[in-house]
Amino acid sequence: MNKAITDGVLLMPPAFANGLDVWSSGNGTPGSSSYDGAINAALVPADQDFGGCLELQKTAAVQKVRYMGETPLLPGCYLRITARVKAIGGSLPGVRIAGWAGGAGGTHVNDVIEVGPTETLATYGNVVEVSAIVGPGARGGVDMAWGPQAIYGHFGLDLTGQNGGIVRIDDLVIEDITSAFLRDMLNVVDVRDYGAVGDGATDDSAAFEAADNAAAGRRILVPAGVYRLAENVSLNAPVTFEGTVTMSADKMLILSKSFDLPSYIAAFGDEELAFGKAFQALLNNSDHESLDMCGRKVTVTAPIDMQAAVPNKTTYATRRVIRNGQLTAIGGAAWDASKITAQATYSASDPRKLTNVANIANIAIGALVEGSGVGREIYVRSKNVGAGEITLNAPLFDAEGTQNFTFTDFKYMLDFSGFSQLSQFALSDIEFQCGGLCSGIRLAPTGSTFHLRDCFISRPKDRGVTSIGTGCQGILIDRCQFLSSEDSLTVPERSSVAINVNANDAKLRNNRATRFKHFALLGGSNSVVLGNHFFQGDEVPAGVRTAGLVMASNFNSSTITGNYIDNCSVEWTNERDPTPDFSTGFSFSAMSITDNIMLCGDVAPWFSFIVVKPHGTGHFLNGVTISGNKFRSLNGAIDRVERIDTSFSDLDFTRTKHLTFAANTYHNVQQQAFNPLRLDHTEGSLAKTWLIGTGGELPFGGRVRRVESVQPQDQIQNGSGATNHSLPFARTEQGPAGNQAHLVWSEPVRGTVAVTVRMDT
Template structure:
């Protein structure tokens, strides 16, 4: 680089022969004394060595010779000031290059070294060259390192030592020697050229910004050393790192041209710090909405508290994407779960999402799992008020005492978003969250909307894959992920890990593969689409019970479970997150289980694949579709595919309505059930009452509520074998359990009829 050539910058001071009125005997500043007419100075027109030159007698202790021209000091440029001198007579002085540093407004920039090394003149007539290099950076070979504040200089010579001698000076030369300090490839701007010092202490923020401002599309080089940046710095050109950076936690590095993990890892020399600083910039940066991990595997020794890392947001609702890499837990005690047991009060009638009078509340962490008598699965501490000793819960408690002990267990997550009040539009994409059996995956913020987790792996989470402690799961998209349990060798009954939970409406859970967890998903509220997933718990666990793959804990669920591969687990539908679990509304309604393939291996005959469990009284089925599914049992037969659990309360089977169970395929199921169901009722001897038994055909032990069709299958005949054409009627809900029907004829007849029976009430009934 040569600014004289590239930009036409004038560096050379006037020749002495052009007049001594522009050469000062002081600092060269406007108004200073010049050598024009001075008694100790003259021009020599024909020196044998110099031609026209300047002759001066040293009469001051420091005889200054300064150009009054303002030579520009350009950021990134280095100037060499040189002159040839010789002693003529008298005392022999020493000579040195010197200058005066000028800043904004013409003010002197103090505190700088403004003189070069001195050279002694030892004989008369000997030509001696003296020179010095001046520039912004404190580099090897730079004599006067002036930093970034000077914008011009008055340059020349000093004569020092014994006075009285006469010295001649050839014209002073100032030239751009920046190329001496540049590498062969000159596409870089070096931050040292702008005053940066890699001592780990000096704040280089301004130097980095100055280098960036001057780079103009070139790369910015950070050479070896540790460069402290004390404040947020935005760099608009690409950066290369040979050295590393150090920054306070609250200072943000924003790299606009190479905003990806590799650059941050090079910048900080530590992958954990790089991930934190990259995430911090992601949440504070307007120029980029994606932070790419570049396929890197990043090892963590403890959780990343994303709220603390970001530092300045409690609410964030702008689309942001973190993608493409592995975040892996290394063995460390930092991943250990923390459990405390404390006493609290609960009053569902006052606030069923709240614990009050909590003892030792400061020991409880936001995001803790709550366990205790009357507490359903996946209830978490959403928020804590230490002033009122109150805890806000993610879900209500179905049967907690007015005052009792609770255990609060805080799992540790690779990425912890629980400190945020709200996050929306966050996308986690193509990341392997590898818990290594010691760490869980991700924990969401307290609230939010339309967040997405897609194409990710959750490998060996210690306790949980995705945890929601509030409503940040509203509209959550969980698409095409792999959940791989850390408990795969264990029997189902011994597993504790859960792939995910959701507490509020409208999640989309699609095309995931989930291997051998205790549960795939615990889902509260409704509006869910659950499709295309394969979730399984293993087929080699013996003939004991499995656990639920999907648990629905809202009785009014409005959910579709369709086109899934449900493998060695079952679907449970209950209301365990209801603070007042007795039914006062529409009860169990709004669920469709359709077109799934269900495979079960090596279970006992009582095993069922679809289970209802009311946690309070007066519940009934009020809108339920089971259709188009394939139920295949391998290894042994089972009785039925459905059941209900009355350990808390029985299901009111007389109120069933809007229940359809049709077009399903049953393989090795002894009693395929349906509603409506068509059965054959026959009598080989004449009778006016034929009984049809439906206990083996109606689901959930429901009664035979209505007969909607009776169709003869062949002739109905009397004792003389003559055809009878009278129409029978049906009496329903017969027998001890109401699961029989009686076909009534006007006379004694025999034959066979096909009867279509419904277990649910008709519309308008």
């Protein structure tokens, strides 16, 4: 790089032989005295060493020689000023290159070094060369660093020491030596050339911006050092960091052309800090929709508060993605869950509130709530300390009055709960190595379409993905692995949950989960659970099993299809109903469980794959399809695949509507269930009323509410052996449990019939 060549910039001052009227004995500024006609200065036309030169007698303490022309200092350029001098008489002076730094409008740039190293003349007639380098950056070899404010200089030399000496000075040489400071003259812009200091104290923000403005397609170099950026800095050129930067949490570094995690790690020198600053830039930069971790592993020592990393935003609703990396937790007290027991009051009239909460200031938003009458996965969504009130993510089913509740704040690797709303955010191809130290992800209180795809959440201590409000609306979880940290524990000892959802429209598709207490609790409706494999067994003979899926809404309108449900059950409950007894609505309705593989082994015989658990009286099944499933038990048979958990209440089977339980296959299941149920009945002796039993094969132990068909399989004979051609009429819901029917004929008859009955209407 040489501006005299590339841009035609005039750097060289004129020869002394052209006249001394442009050479000043002062600073060279307008109005300063020149050497034209001075008694101590003369032109020598032919010196044996120099040719034409200036002969000068030292008469001042600092005898100055300055070119009165303005030599330009261009951004990023470095100039070398050289003078050749010899003493010819009198006292031997010191010689140094010197200059005057000029800024915009002819102002003097103060507080910069304006002299180079001094060389003392030792003998007469011996030619001594002195030089100094001037430029914007304080770089190695630069004698006079003038920063970005200086735009020109008046250059020359000084004679120091005793007066009276006579010297001859050859013509001054000024040349562009910027190339000596550039590693690649065509591709690199060094921030030091624009005034960056890199001492960790000076604000280098303006220098970074100036380098970016000058880059024009070239790469910015941040050399070794610590550069403090006190302002927001946005760089539109690619950047290479050899040094690091520091900036406060509220200031942003936007690397538009180097927007990936490795660049931020290089910039900040700390993986955790860099991850937060890169996320901050992601939410404040319209040029990029995703942050690529480029396969980097980030060691995480404490929960990452994602909102605290972006202090200028509490809501965000534009699609953004973090992708392609690994987050690994390492040990420390920062991961320890905090637990507080406090008294509070609950009323079903305001079902999402706890009031008169003691010690509320120390209860964390996002804490798990436990207590008598509290369902699973109930969390603190928000709190009002002044009013002593806590808002919950879902109602409680039986906690009326005042009692002690336990509030446990799990610690999450990525915690989005500080946002009031976060929508359209995605995490893709990321491995969360929780290591049994921490939980995985905590969502914002509100928001929609959070997307987790192709991720591993490995060994979370307590929870994989937690929703503390409705930030799970329309959540999408696709092709993820949830690997439990409780793999070695027996089923009753486990407490971890892979996923919980409170809002509607969840999509769980093609995931795999191992040995959690629950794979997912879905508290909303309109969910799709498709193609997942979740297994929760252990090696205990005749062991108990927990629910893999907990569907915690009675009007569910959900589809559970094509899953591999391994050593766990689907539990359907209304435990989030603040008034559990049925009074109005559709009750347990709109559920489709189809085409799943359901396998168990070494389980207690009372285990069932599908469990309905009502928490109040009067509930019934309404619009339920269970078909095409493959039920199998290994190492022992189970009693049946479906049952009612009557811990709180039973179902009202006199009101069952639109239940299809058909086309399933059964292996090692004692009581197989069908609705409609086809029975073959043979009456061997004459009877006018035939009792038709169902043998426990109606689903859930239901009642016979309808006889759909009666088809004789051979001759129906009366007492005389004649054929009876009449049709019987049916009485339904017979017997103590209502699970029998009566066929009433016109006369006593015997024979065999195929009967189809239903437990619904």
